Amino acid sequence: MADYENFVRAELPRLLRYATMLTGEREQAADLVQDVLVKVYRRWSRISDADHPDRYVLRMVTNGYLSWRRSRAARVVAAGDLPDEARPGDFASDHALREDMWQRLARLPRRQRAVVVLRYYEQSPDAEIADLLGCAQGTVRAHAHRALATLRNGLTIEQMAQAKES
Amino acid sequence: MDELTEVEKLLKDTFTAHEHIAPDSDQVLADARERIQKRRAVLSRPLAVAAGVVVLTLAAVTVVLLNRPTDKAQVAGPVTTVQPTTSVSTESAIPELTMPYSLDWLPPGEVDYLVHRVNIGGTAEDPDTPIYGGEYMFNVTNNGQVLYVDVQHFGMSTPDEAAFKSGPGSPVTINGLHGVESSVSDGPGGYELYLTHPGGGSMYVGVSAENGTTAPAQLLIDTGRRIAEHIRFPGDTRVTPMFGLGELPSGMKMCTFDLEKGFDSPPGTAHPSTSYQLGTCDTQPTINIYTADERDVTGTAGQPVQGHETRYVDESGYLKLFVVDAVKGKSVAIAGSVPLADLYDIGNRLILPN
Numbered sequence: 001m002a003d004y005e006n007f008v009r010a011e012l013p014r015l016l017r018y019a020t021m022l023t024g025e026r027e028q029a030a031d032l033v034q035d036v037l038v039k040v041y042r043r044w045s046r047i048s049d050a051d052h053p054d055r056y057v058l059r060m061v062t063n064g065y066l067s068w069r070r071s072r073a074a075r076v077v078a079a080g081d082l083p084d085e086a087r088p089g090d091f092a093s094d095h096a097l098r099e100d101m102w103q104r105l106a107r108l109p110r111r112q113r114a115v116v117v118l119r120y121y122e123q124s125p126d127a128e129i130a131d132l133l134g135c136a137q138g139t140v141r142a143h144a145h146r147a148l149a150t151l152r153n154g155l156t157i158e159q160m161a162q163a164k165e166s
Numbered sequence: 167m168d169e170l171t172e173v174e175k176l177l178k179d180t181f182t183a184h185e186h187i188a189p190d191s192d193q194v195l196a197d198a199r200e201r202i203q204k205r206r207a208v209l210s211r212p213l214a215v216a217a218g219v220v221v222l223t224l225a226a227v228t229v230v231l232l233n234r235p236t237d238k239a240q241v242a243g244p245v246t247t248v249q250p251t252t253s254v255s256t257e258s259a260i261p262e263l264t265m266p267y268s269l270d271w272l273p274p275g276e277v278d279y280l281v282h283r284v285n286i287g288g289t290a291e292d293p294d295t296p297i298y299g300g301e302y303m304f305n306v307t308n309n310g311q312v313l314y315v316d317v318q319h320f321g322m323s324t325p326d327e328a329a330f331k332s333g334p335g336s337p338v339t340i341n342g343l344h345g346v347e348s349s350v351s352d353g354p355g356g357y358e359l360y361l362t363h364p365g366g367g368s369m370y371v372g373v374s375a376e377n378g379t380t381a382p383a384q385l386l387i388d389t390g391r392r393i394a395e396h397i398r399f400p401g402d403t404r405v406t407p408m409f410g411l412g413e414l415p416s417g418m419k420m421c422t423f424d425l426e427k428g429f430d431s432p433p434g435t436a437h438p439s440t441s442y443q444l445g446t447c448d449t450q451p452t453i454n455i456y457t458a459d460e461r462d463v464t465g466t467a468g469q470p471v472q473g474h475e476t477r478y479v480d481e482s483g484y485l486k487l488f489v490v491d492a493v494k495g496k497s498v499a500i501a502g503s504v505p506l507a508d509l510y511d512i513g514n515r516l517i518l519p520n
Contacts (some may be wrong), residue, residue, distance in 0.1 A: 005377070009314065010303060010426055012191040020188040021181050030189035030197070037198035051462045094179075101180040113192050120174060121181040123443070125454075125503055127484025137482045152173045 008037065011054055015061055021117040022065045024106045036060045051069045055094050062118075066110055066133075104151050112147040115140055186323035191319030192356070193372060193452060199377070260517050261411075262404035263423050266300045269317060269403070270395035273373075273389050275308030282405045283424040300401070305376075312376035313386075314356075323365040328360035328368065335360070340394050349387050357386035361394050369397060407440040408457055408493045414444065415508070421447040440493075444512070453502040453512060463488045463497050468506075471513040478506060485509055493517050 012033070019029035040047055040057055050056045105113060114133065118124045119140075126144075130137045265282060281303035301318035325346040328335060335346035338359070345361035345368075356374025363369050373390040375381035405425055414420070422443040441456035465479030468487065475490040485502040487509040498516065500509045 006280055006427060009191075012195060013188070013316075016188040016191060016194060017185050020184065024439065026187050026189050030194050033189070034194050034198045034201070036203050041198070041202050051458070071485075095183070097176065098180040098183045101176055102184060105177075105180070116177065117181070120177045122502055125484055125501075125502060127481050130482065137484075151177065156472060 003042065003048060007048070008040070011057060012037075015057065018058065018117070018122065019061055019065070021121045022062070022110075022114060024102065032059060032064050036064055055132075058122075061064060062114055064134055066114060101151065108147050108150060112143045112150070115143040116147045116151075119144055180204075182321070183323070186320060186327055195377065225321040232433075260406060260409060260519065262406050263425075265302070265401045265405065266399070267319070268398045268401035269302060269393060269396060269405075270398050271392055273306045273308065273313060273315070273393070275306040275311075275313075277304050277306050279304045281425070283426075284422060302349070311381060312379070313381065313389065314371070314372075314374045314376060315389075315393065316372040317397070318370050319363060319367060320337050320360075320370055321363075323360075323367060325360035325362055325368045328358075328370075338391075340391060345392070345394070347387075349383055349390075356381070357383075357390040359390050359394055364399065369394065371397075394437040408496075409440060409498055409519065411442060411444070411455070411512075412515035412517045414515070415511060417446070418444050418453070419447060421445050452504060453500065453509075455498065455500050455512070455516075457496045458488065460491070460495070460497060462499065463490055463500055469510060471510065472516070472518055474518075475518075478509070480506075487513060489513050489516070489518075492516075494519065 015033050015036070016029055019032045020026060023029045023032060036057065039060060047053050047056050105116070108116065111133070115129060118129045118132065119126070124132070126137045126140045129140045133140065257377065263282075265285070266284060279302070281301060284300045301316070303316045304495055306313045306315060309384045325335075325344060328346050335348040335358075338345045338347045338361075340359075340361055343362045343364070345359055345475045347357070347359040349357040359371045360368040361371070371390045373386045373393070375386070386476075407423065407425055411420060421439075424441045426439050439457045442452065444450065444453040444455065446452075461478050465477040465486070465488065468476040468478045470476060471487075471489045472492075474492050477488045477490060479486050479488075484503050485506050486499055489500070489507065492498040498513075500512050500517070502509065
């Protein structure tokens, strides 16, 4: 299992960052990836024989996120106290702007958020996202379009200008 | 740029700015191991004993394999300053890749690199500024003691935003730079340091004992601090990929490179896998180029590239062109949502081993 150890060690930071972007929360990301690691260990002989073990495991994390049923996940998403219309005074810094966007992400449906994370964080092409999520590319584009529309909603012109300048 | 693009840029920066809240790798791995062991505990006793023997045997094999010199290994002296370089291929003119910083001191022992990677595409507003100015991940084996070392640049999080594995960090000054460090000798994490990066963000240095073992806290602290003291900007450490990109088409640049130990090959014998991303490095790289196993190769036979057979496959507009047996028994895949002619163009520019 030496290659399992090396594989996990090399891939784990990336998987945890990815899971954090999906879940938006450190503990959930840890739980999610921990579940996957246990599964990967049990199936390692098969996974290591896959064409791309890293992509296989990335898919496991994604599927784990999409099928997450723990009550805490719902509570965290529901607890986002995001004002519908953000106040200009809250955006004195780039940091505040990003925090606002982070909260907006928490309100997205999971599949939309997964698409956004894969597109803009993992920088995956739509075809790979479609393959990962098991849907058509058109569906990926539709999810992305809806997600961006939701995220954009409520951002003022001033905030967009700030984002452009930052 | 229109408003939508600005949202996309803000999104990308938002993700990047939150990378530092990701959980600690060691802790997650330790928790996963505990669950794996608990599951084993419910096995019948003879089976559990047998499983334990297997684990110990595998652990021993791991140590032996990690001790085995590889073509990427180097031995660092215990005191003298060394210049880390990786072996350079003499069989071709494959251009080496330069890491943005160098580690001028490495712990004594045999160094086995797992990862060299760089993400050149940085924040959306400044794509030339790296998010990760580079990452080194390696194991050092010395007298049977294996240390895990990870050094990387976090471009958007300062030392004071760092999250440690155990307890609060404490301030430290290294080379006149502010940092925050934390250390445990027998728990996950070992020694961790976030040191102010002169160009923004922070440098991370993590040193821990091999999983399942412990090391003296002072050894981890001394090792981590000394590595940090000898990080040099700009770097001149060069790594040799399995293949090069050659001259890129107009408007395109390399956004990332990633050299990893091949996980699908026996440890100690694997050549590193190589991957690149090309594009404008702004929102999305458009082209992925990577070493692929022969079993990946599918599709229709295409035009030869540099004397190699090719195959291509169209996955709903996402095209993959495989240059078969291009690199030591592996194919090189060139993929993206671009015309097939563009993939051929890039393929013909690649610098492949002789």
